[in-house]
Amino acid sequence: MSSKKENIFDVNLFKRLFQYIKPYKLVFYGMLVAVILLAIFTTSIPYITKYVIDNSIAVKDPNGFLFYIILMFILLVLQSTFQLAFIFYAAWLGQNLVKDVRVKLFNHVLGFKMKYFDNSSVGVLITRTVTDMERIADIFGEGLFMIFRDLLTMIVVSGVMLFMNFKLSLIVFIMMPLLLYATRIFQKYMKKAFEEVRTEVSNLNSFVQERLTGMKILQLFTREDIEYKKFKEINERHKKGWLKTVWYNSIFFPIAELSSSITIGLIAWYGGLNVLLKGTISEGDLFAFIMFIPMLFRPLRQIADKFNTLQMGMVAATRVFKVIDTTSHIDDVGTLDVSHFKGDIKLDDVHFSYVEGEEVLRGISLEIKSGETVAIVGATGAGKTTIINLLNRFYEIKKGTISIDGINIKEVKLASLRKQIAVVLQDVFLFADTILNNITLNNPNITEEQVHLAAKNIGIHDFILSLPDGYHYNVKERGVMLSSGQRQLISFLRAYVTNPSILILDEATSSVDSYSEQLIQNATDTITKDRTSIIIAHRLATIKKADTIIVMDAGQIVEQGTHKELLKKQNGYYKNLYEVQFLKEEVA
Incomplete structure (x- = not known):
């Protein structure tokens, strides 16, 4: 059998390699x-x-x-x-x-x-x-x-x-x-x-x-x-x-x-x-x-x-x-280079599926006004994190449009879009490097003095100084030298120093100690102030402070309103969720 796979001397492959010899x-x-x-x-x-x-x-x-x-x-x-x-x-x-x-x-x-x-x-x-x-x-x-x-x-x-x-x-x-x-x-x-x-x-x-x-x-x-x-x-x-x-x-x-x-x-x-x-x-x-x-x-x-x-x-x-040769890139065909967004976000009839034929979002329409803090709640798999992924264009939507300040996000250069959106994920990833480098991600435009000032503003400067070598403490691979609450605080500071137009928080404080939890809550209040913020909420305190609560189920928005408004709905999804989960937290 003589197949191309068995050719010892692949001429085309050699031609391609020789392109790199030109310099x-x-x-x-x-x-x-x-x-x-x-x-x-x-x-x-x-x-x-x-x-x-x-x-x-x-x-x-x-x-x-x-x-x-x-x-x-x-x-x-x-x-x-x-x-x-x-x-x-x-x-x-x-x-x-x-x-x-x-x-x-x-x-x-x-x-x-x-x-x-x-x-x-x-x-x-x-x-x-x-x-x-x-x-x-x-x-x-x-x-x-x-x-x-x-x-x-x-x-x-x-x-x-x-x-x-x-x-x-x-x-x-x-x-x-x-x-x-x-x-x-x-x-x-x-x-x-x-x-x-x-x-x-x-x-x-x-x-x-x-x-x-x-x-x-x-x-x-x-x-x-x-x-x-x-x-x-x-x-x-x-x-x-x-x-x-x-x-x-x-x-x-x-x-x-x-x-x-x-x-x-x-x-x-x-x-x-x-x-x-x-x-x-x-x-x-x-x-x-x-x-x-x-x-x-x-x-x-x-x-x-x-x-x-x-x-x-x-x-x-x-x-x-x-x-x-793998073509697996988001089409970066945008021409607009945006230095700042006011923060008005609109999703219009957005459909999306990770696997063909299995929709995760089914016709989501949503408006978030500039400076608002919006909490998104719902069961696991409801589509909360998917909205974050689509807003950052990590995935392409199947149908519908997503716009910021009236501009379709596809018209904005990908790097420019993501620079204006800071995300604090539930699963914090830290590199095997110093705290300072994990905060700045080696961005030469962010100085150590700016990091210190930002840390003081959100109340975690003293915590960092308490660590050996302070801001130059090496947290090792995936930040194993820090607790989950400490890693979360570092991720808050990492988002804050970039001065984003839009902030997204996948809040996760259920497994942290009370001291870290209080620091995280204070940090949340500081970095969301006067900034469009979307919070995937797991704690009642955060939800109650939100200007609007979006309740999702099976890829759709089922309820929307403030904490008090949603509690007034008889047999409402949010009211049931509050009574089953959040009421216990409030009593505790």
Whole structure:
């Protein structure tokens, strides 16, 4: 079967990779010159050795002998120098190329829709960005240029051999088809083996990443033994994939070595008899051919080995470009660059579904006036968080319009829109960095003095100073050094320092201590003042303070009004919710 998948040399893929070489074309051309010179220097040494034996040693000419030895020494120095430059710049070119591809990949992934991350494994994306990139670097550092060098060396060696002695060359070339066939079969099976290895590496990375992230859940539900067994199964498949490559290598390389040894034996037998019988072959010819055979057969073995590297790089490049070619971006076709919104928000007959045919929002129409604080309540899955996602254009609506200050949000540049909307999520994410950097997110326009002032305004400056190193305290991965309430306070400050036009709070204070809860409530009051605010409310205190309460159920707005107005509705959804959930909180 000859499918495109089995092609060892994918021309289109190479063309695409070579687009990234353009900034480094001088180095690339220098590499080609080095390859040509290396082939000449390598081949010259056995050829000169022939003259050393025939024209100096055989006739006992010391002057000629010294001349050839000096010439060989100069060639060896040149060969070593160009070899050093070749190896270094091959790796240099590979690393620079992969740096550019990695930056492009990461930048591309940063713009993906949230839906892409909903359906994709983080572990697989990490593999593409890190491990697969190193395999692409190997295409140039250890694969392509090495193969080209070896091929050119073989061509030059073959030409010199034919020029020196046709009959001896014929003996050498008789063994070549066997080795070439073995190499072709070897390459074919190694490509399949490496594809399997790459798949299992992705599975392994994905599995480990997810389990380490969810370690608390595993231990809470005593899943250690089960996950250990699953890991052993994945690891076993990974091992078997690699063992296939080891098995193919263990078959091919002895065949290649045996072919070289048999060829040397035939040359020694035929050439030796010819020399003894005073034929057309000289001692120098015989010695040179014995030196040439490894130069011809070893590169062929190395080419097969480098093809392994090349194929791993090609498989990795295919996977990386598959991600780069993924079109999963929100269409940023807006032309308006808005520096500030008044904050009038309108949703008009908005329909949306995460999964085709399963609507989450079913014709939502809603108006929020500038400066209002609106609380959204409802059961889990009612569509509260979805409204936040759509307002930020993390997802595209199926039908209807969303506008701010009378402007359709699709007409606003995506970056400009999101700069004006600050979101405090229920699940706070902090990076393994200082508190200051987690607040500013390394925005050079926000100074440390501004952060201090903002922290004082919302009442958490003293709390931050109480931590070791204060604002420069490293909270470690996901903010594990802080409590959930402390992380929430940091997220409030992160939203506040950007001075947004619209604030969205997914309030979550049910699991925090009373001290943090009071700080969060004070912070909420401060940052929502005179600013359009949407709060997904979980606490009665916040709901009662809202100018308007939106009650949602099954993707629709079922009630709307103030706290007092909604409590007056007999058998109303909000009244029932209040009596079942919020009244207990008020009594407590």
